[in-house]
Amino acid sequence: MSNLPILSIRKLSVEFSSELGVNPVLHDISFDMMRSRTTAIVGESGSGKSVTANATMRLIRSPGKITGGEIVFSPTAGTSFDILKLQEGSDEIYDLRGGKIAMIFQEPMTALSPVHTIGNQVMEAILIHQKVSKTEAFQRACEMLQRVGITQAEMRMNQYPFEFSGGMRQRVVIAMALVCQPQILICDEPTTALDVTVQAEILSLINELKHAIDTTVMFITHDLGVVAQVADDVVVMHRGRILETGTVRQVLKSPLHPYTQGLLAAMPGRAEAGQRKARLQTVSDVYDENEFAACPLVAIGDNRQVALPIDAIPSELRP
């Protein structure tokens, strides 16, 4: 395992303009994703998690605009290029999308076209990115469907999404994303729309396949429970800024930023038998949003950063 980041986001800024004016949604965010690891991006709605993912795929469309920064992608140890410098409409971008970087979406019920067969949609991904015949693509699509746990894959290939349950559809979406063996898999809240048992199955499936095809995962979620299950590294986002990064142990066990502490405090725990549950804290009970607003990230050791003034960082961790 090399220690080089496969994806290095530097000072990425994105704006959305509306009739009311320009709305910055990402402020100079920077973080690294290490090869073969799972990096979870955590934050509440509107914190900029999905925008970060979409920017990586160059999927941001008007009225959104990437206004600055770079996203350096290193498919192999020797080569690297800035995704943001790719020409719009160029072959490299289409090669990237679905080929080198693939994405799984939140809503399995609507993420598949209702009027095309599963086979058609999975095969399309293969046919776009690999020079293979239709029969070969059919074979590969079938194999991939089997790998994600769909039985009778050959028969299922001719079925339509409405004949699949939500969990099954998400398996199809995963198959579609991984069929070209991408180097980075972006999961944009892939389990949010699923019930808890299916959620666990999907999470372990993603984890298993990640190891099987040796890919790097960017996992977007607002669920800290999920983070604990899947992540190696964590990026905490709030209002378009990164507040804290570190390994999952560092961030969940000893969070430095008061917002992260607030998030953890707001998770419901288990009450002892016969004991009345204490009232759950909200994030704003713990964290005053304006307290450390716009404080720059400070690097405190290997890929651990926190957006706090120096004197608010415990002295033994200060750089």
Place this chain on the structure above:
Amino acid sequence: MANYIIRRLLTMIPTLLVISLVVFILIQLPPGDIITSTLESMRQQGMEASDEQIEALKAQYNLDKSMPMQYLHWLFNFVQGDMGYSIKYQQPVNTLIWERMGYTVIIAIASLLFTWALSIPIGIYSAVRQYGWGDYFFTIVGLLGLATPNFLLALVLMYFGYTWFGVSVGGLFSPELAEAPWSWEKFVDLLAHLWIPMIVIGTAGTASIIRILRANLLDELSKPYVTTARAKGVRPIKLVFKYPVRVAISPFISTIGWLLPSLISADAIVSIVLNLPTTGPLMLQALLSQDMYLAGSFLMLLSILTVVGMLLSDILLAIVDPRIRYE
């Protein structure tokens, strides 16, 4: 699928029977009948009909039988393809209608193709480039087209057709060729005349199809499956046509059901203004002059085409959208 079609065809029979009964009652509702009007015209010519003559006339038109028998007679003849006799034109209804049907179908199909050829690309363009200058331009033109009465457009085009191209105005043929047998020359002459009704009737539907397609497509373009396809690396043109257009087109397929009957009743006013030999003006006349068998035949044909059209569009929808097939 075959099962479904057979079932639908079978349910069409009672539907059409009920419609035929209603149509028959409707055409019998106006006071007076063919006998009274014939007697009236004879009286004006100074002739008196004897009782035997009246009886003979009644027998000729089956009017001496009871109402239910008349209905059965009419129905039986209609099923066999005999639609009765027009009093006003003194001709069999069959001759009157089929004579005009050919031209009606030509004009209807030409204007339909014109409408689609114009509105579907514009609709797609307007949606993909929403709020671009092209979208605004087509919106303005489209709304103008929607607001302009067809007959006015017909008059304007006739004027320009005459002053600029010297095309003899109105009709489907130049006067000297109208009665001539079919020849290459006559065909070219037909094409030279066809474009005015094609544009006039075609533009009427264009604006609304553009608006509907644009709205449908905008809905579809923001659906997650489009983003999924983009994230897969599908290129923009294929992305638009393979996914959202396919879904957005469904509403048009369901309107095929109404297209068939409108073939017959197609824009009577435009046809009158342009002096077209189509069925529209004939039907209007039949209704105005209470020409019972002619009017009844039209109503019946319209109903049959509506029912058949609905079946056709249901079958097409099932082909296009798999979700319908399985329900």
